[in-house]
Amino acid sequence: MRQNRVHVRLLMVAGVALLWTTAVFGRLSYLQLIKHGEYLARAQRQQQRTIEITPKRGIIYDRNMRALAMSVPVKSAFAVPAEIADESLAARLLSGVLGVPQDVLEARMASSRSFVWVSRKLPPEKVEAIEALNLKGIYFQDENQRFYPKRDLAAHILGFVDPDEKGLAGIEYQLDGQIRSKSEKIVVMADARQRWFDGGEAQRERGANVVLTLDEKIQYIAQRELLAAIEKTHAIAGSVIVMNPNGGEILAMANWPRFNPNAASEAPAESRMNRAVAALYEPGSTFKLITLAAAFDQEITRPGEVFDCENGAIYIAGHRIRDHKPFGLLNVADILAQSSDVGAIKIAVRLGAPRFYEYIRAFGFGAPTGVDLPGESKGLLHRLDNWSAISIGSVSMGQEIGVTPIQLITAVSAIANGGLLMKPHVVQAIKRGDRIVQSEGPLATSEPRRVIRPETAATLRRLMEGVVLGGTGKLARLDGWTAAGKTGSAQKIDPSTGRYSPTQLIASFTGFAPISNPAVTILVSLDSPVGLHEGGQVAAPVFKRIAEQVLSYLDVPRDVPLNPRLIQAAYKRQITSEGTTLEDFSPTDFSGQPDEPPTASNPVASDRPVPHAPEVTMSADEGGDISVPDFSGKTMREVTEMCLHLGLEPLLVGSNLATQQVPEAGAKVRRGAKVTVQFGTPSPAKPAKAARLRAKSRH
């Protein structure tokens, strides 16, 4: 009996234990098998943080590996409104830091409960200020911001990006897929104190770097001279292209109006347009080069052949076409030099429309050049079937055809390099690390195509030199180098009348230098200059200014002796008034509008040399407490250092050793006064004087 009772008790204990064990295992099974996913997700939410690595765009360099566009990490502030206890207070505090109206921030926070941007791409000081507020529910996200450190330099080629770093124009758009890397997310574990550990490794492969064919110094020269021309002529727009005719590399491409890509959204769409590849215009007389190229290549005429230019008027299919000036008998060389429309028409008529059309197409007109920039226009060229009886006359003198500057300079480069049409390009290489990425599609290089015979090109180069030496392009004559070119003054169509405007013209000049081995081809185009408006008057001097600086920069050997009067003209180029200060060039703030020009080049002085001795303007600002030292016999460097040390502004003229100065040594001037010092070879008496002075100073 007693044994039975013990047995029952044991069974009861065993049963309870079994039940307890079953319950525990059942619960474990329930948690592990049924509720596994839910609790795993909850744990991950508590312990894991997902971080998005934003894409970092590659760097865009010029041909000398100077960065033109680069990205820098910045922080953006975002809010999780669900975590914010008092949205109004948070908005008020943030408003004070960010300068954004409180109601705007409140509206943003009300728009979502989980995520809302407070402000993107903040400067470090604002990030610190927000961090100091220590607001719950306000976080930061790492992003990258695109900067263009040279501001508007090559802005139309580089393009710009949107706030999400997506390319919207220029190379940024054209190569967006390669410059921009893919964004990716990594997961990191966080402990109870939200410290990160066990972070995953992101690939962090930044976008490919792009090396352009541009040279930033040549680009700067082109932009500066274009700006000077725009200010002088009051043209509404303009373009300058500098190209290497031997490879099709674009060394510079400048446009006006310009814009600062760091603040592209503030610029009007018209300013952001790359006119060099997108703007159509009737080329005018510059197209006579194509007419003559076709004629010489087909051997239907020769440079010495004389044409009757009908005293300035010719009838084509019943239409009277007048020359810009009455000409009588002119040989072909003079037809080009004097830009006779009648002569060009007669040559084209002899050539015939079909052959002329073939050459126009062969030179690349009526089709995109394939330049690796977006938005290229293919130009406007009617099919031969649609040519009217007057078309051959119009096209031969550059009317009834629309071209882009890039098309025209490509064609002129073919004449410069001996007859090969090169594909223009601005991308030299795409690099991922040290590895060069193969170019595809429009970036792929193509073989140059022969369009005219070398003999034809040589003949044309000689005739184009005549344009510069004695024709309409005399103001393009270079000092120290031979040059060839052609002027163009194309009337614009007045939209109100539908007829050619007598006052609105597109003045252009396109040429190359030196003639024997052309190093650069330059095209200058000015839209609607006011006052002087002929291409030879306003565009040719710009060509001269650019060519002389670029050839000197490229160390192209001079092939003609220097004009001695040049020295006097060069003295005149002293810049004495400028509006720009160094404060405008903060190396860390690029967000401003394009800066004012530092220099206003004075092409007039260089174009019209002064026949007498150099005129050096010397100014004195006396009446201060700084004693002007004696600069005689000192070098430019010594004089500059002494002036800067004393707080004087040196104006140095000439070279060699200091010979004269204004104010005189010992004069009292105020701080910041200008001191003009003339340098030259000291006369024999002066060294003796200097020696005496030195000896005196030793005793």
Next chain:
Amino acid sequence: MARSRKKTVHTEFHTVKRIDNSRLVRHAEPARMQGFYRTAGWGAVLAVFLMFYVYQHFRCIDLSFQLEDLKGRQTKMSALNSELRLEIEGLRDPRRIDVIARRQLGLTEPLPTQVQEYDAPAGAEVAAVRYVRANRAQ
């Protein structure tokens, strides 16, 4: 005195029990001892392994913290590097240099007479010239 006389006298006997257990010899059990040592060895190995596992687990977590800290510092340094490079490029802006040269230093464009040209060494030619010649040969 009477009380002391009534005192009982107890006699103590000392007996010597001689036990000879020299015949009881503990049998040597090498197999069992071997098993014991083996078990102890395995236990020790297991304990070391467990301790190593625990050590490396916590060490791993500690290193992860350090790694993340270093990654953060590397990111900051990288950002600083980018900012400095941007500043350098800003300082190299040709227009800025132009302004410094003309306004601060009073420099002007070199006159043609100030540029000294040297004859190219024998056989040297400009790259562009080579390119043109190759083209013209076609």
